[in-house]
Amino acid sequence: MKVKVKLYSLFRLNLKTSEVNYEFENTATIEDLIKRLDDDFSGYFSAKLLNSSEIKTGSIILVNGENIFHIDKLKTKLNDQDIVTLFPPSAGG
C-alpha cells in the first residue's frame, strides 16, 4: 500500500522537504504514519501535531482533503494511493 504525504508550513520550511512517499505492508492508520515520520525526522511530527496522543489544537491532518477529525481521528485507516496533507498549528485570516 502506497501513501503520499504532502508537507506544508513549518514542516516544509524546517525540514526542507515538501513530499514523502511511504509503503506499508499491511493496513496502517494515521497514527502509524506519524510513527514512520517520527522515525525519519527525529520525532518532529508528533511534537508538532500531537498533544499527549491527541491532535493538537490548530493542527490539520487531511486524508484526500478531508480532516481526519471527522473520519476516525488518529485511528483513521489509510488506503492505497491516499494523499495525506499535514499542517502544524497554523491560521491566518
Add this chain to the structure above:
Amino acid sequence: MGKIQEYSVLRVDLTNQTVKRETIAGEKVEKYLGGRGLASKILYDEIDPKVDPLSPENKLIYATGLLTGTAASTGGRYMVVTKGPLTGTIASSNSGGFFGAEMRFSGNDMIIFEGKSDKPVYLSIKGDKAELKDASHVWGKKVNETTDMLIEEFGDDNAKVSCIGPAGENQVLFASIMNEKNRAAGRTGVGAVMGSKNLKAVVVKSDENKVNYDKESAMEVVRKQTKMLKEDGVTGEGLPALGTKVLDNIINSSGLYPTKNFQFGTFDKTEEVSGEALVEKGYLQSNKGCYGCPIRCGRDVKLPNGRAGEGPEYETGWAFGADCGVDDINAITEANFLCNELGIDTISAGTTIACAMELYEKGYIDKEELQNGPELNFGSSESIVYYTKQLAYREGFGDKLAMGSYRLADSKGHPELSMSVKKQELPAYDPRGVQGHGLNYVTSNRGGCHVRGYMISPEIIGAPEKLDPQELKGKPEWVKIFQDLTAVIDSVGMCLFTSFALGLDDYREIVNAGTDFNYNSDELLQVGERIYNLERKFNLEAGISPKEDTLPKRFTEDPLPDGPQKGAISKFEEILPKYYEERGWTPEGQISQNKLNELGL
C-alpha cells in the same frame, strides 16, 4: 481621576473649519466599550441612516479601542466608522500599525469628522494642538509620497500618518485609508468617504502618553496573556513564520479556495503563489509586528526587480491570484503594492477584476470597452496590474471597476456574477465548503466579510474546537457567539488574531484590569451583542432589507465542481431562521421589541 472610563473626543467640523473638544460619559463607554462599538453608537445617534454616504451629511469617525495605547497585547488598533458607500450599510474598518496608539497617547480617543471642506485639508495633532491645514500640495499624491511629505512638513520623524491615496480622492467605492504607508483600514470604502470630505490625512504626534490606566494590574494580566500567545502553536509559531499566507495551502487542500471568480474550489497553481513559495523563492525579507504585538505576522517582501513593500497577505494574494486565475507571484505582489500606494482595498479590487474577467470571457463586456487595455482573461498577470492602476484613477474601463463588482455586473445585466453580499465582495473562502462561515457572510453587518465572525477557525482550523464544516446543527449558535465576541475584541482595540489563543474570559480579565469597569463574562459578551444589534438597527433604518441576507445563487444552485468538496452547495437558507431566532429577531429578520428592550436600544 479613575482609570479609562470617559472618552475624549475631537470634533472636527470640516465645513466651518473648526476643531473642538468634548467628552463622552462613562455610562455610554460601559455600554459600548470603544472603537467599533462606541463609534457605531455615535454614528447612529448623529446621522440619519438614510443619508448619501458620500454627502457632507455623513460623518467619518476615527476611534481607538478601549485599551488602545495601553500595554494590552496587540492593543494598538483603531477603527474607522461611517456609512459605507459600497454597501449602504454601516461601515467599520480596522487597522493596526502604530497610528492608533499614537492617537490615544495624544489624548484623542476619538475624532469625529463632519461636513465637507471646500478645499483639501489635513488634520494635524501636535501634542495638545489640533488644527486643520491646507493639503492642496499633497492632493493627488500617493500614500507613500503623502506620508513622507507630511512627516517632513510636521518636523518630527516619529509622527504617524493616516491618509488616503488617489483612489480615496476619486471616491473609488472600495478605497481604503492607509496608515504608516502599509497598514490598511481596508474594507467598506471608508477612504471614499474621507475623499468626499476633501480630507486627505490625519497626522499625529503626542508629547506625552496620556492614557490613564492601571499599569500595574494590567501588566500582570498582560504578562500572562503574552505567554499564552507565545506558547500557542498558531500565534506563537505558525503566524510568525508564514504570516496569514500559510492559509493558501490549507484552504486549497480543503477544497474551498475560490478560483476564477468562485467558479472552482481548488487552484492547481497554489504551490507557485503560496506563503511557502514566498519564503522558498527568497522574497520574504523579515516579519514585523504592530504596536504591542508578540505575534508579528506582518511581512516585508522584496521582488527580484527591486520593488519592496509589505504583503501580500493571504486575502490579497488570493484575490489577485487564484480568484483571477493568476499564478505569477511577482504580478500579484506588484498589484498589492499598487493598492497600498493608491489606497485601495485589495480584496474588492482583485475580486472585482475577477468578476470582470468572467463577464468578459462570457461575452458580456465588449473588447472596445477596454479602450486598448489588455484583454480581461483569467490568468492575465498583465491585467491585474494594469486595471488596479486604472480603477484608482478612474481611467478608461477602470471607471466602471471603481464601482465594485456588483454595480459592474448589474450594469451588464448579470448581477448574479458578482460574488458579493450586500454589494461587498466576498473574501477567500467558498461558502459551499463551510456552512457556518457562509451564514456569517450572509448576516455580516458590513456586507461580504470574513472578520465579523471567523468561522474558518472552528470549521477548518479547529480552534477552539474542530467542527465539521458541512454540519448545519449548532452553527447558528456558533456564528452568533463569534460575531458578538468579535464586536467586543474590535471595540477593545485588540487584534482578532489573539482569539486563536485567548477566549472571552481572557478579554474580560484584561478589560477589567485596565479600566474601572467590572464586567463579568456574560455582561461583556452582551456588550458585543448590543453592538451587533445596533449595527443591524442602523442597516434596517438605512433601508437594507433582510432579503439581502443572502448569497449569490452560484453558491446555492451550482455544486462545487472540483476538489475534495465536490458536489457541495451552501445550505444557509436552512439555518438562517434558527439564526434569527437565536438573535431574538422576528422570522422576517427584524429585531424584536423584546431584544431591543433587553439590550437597552
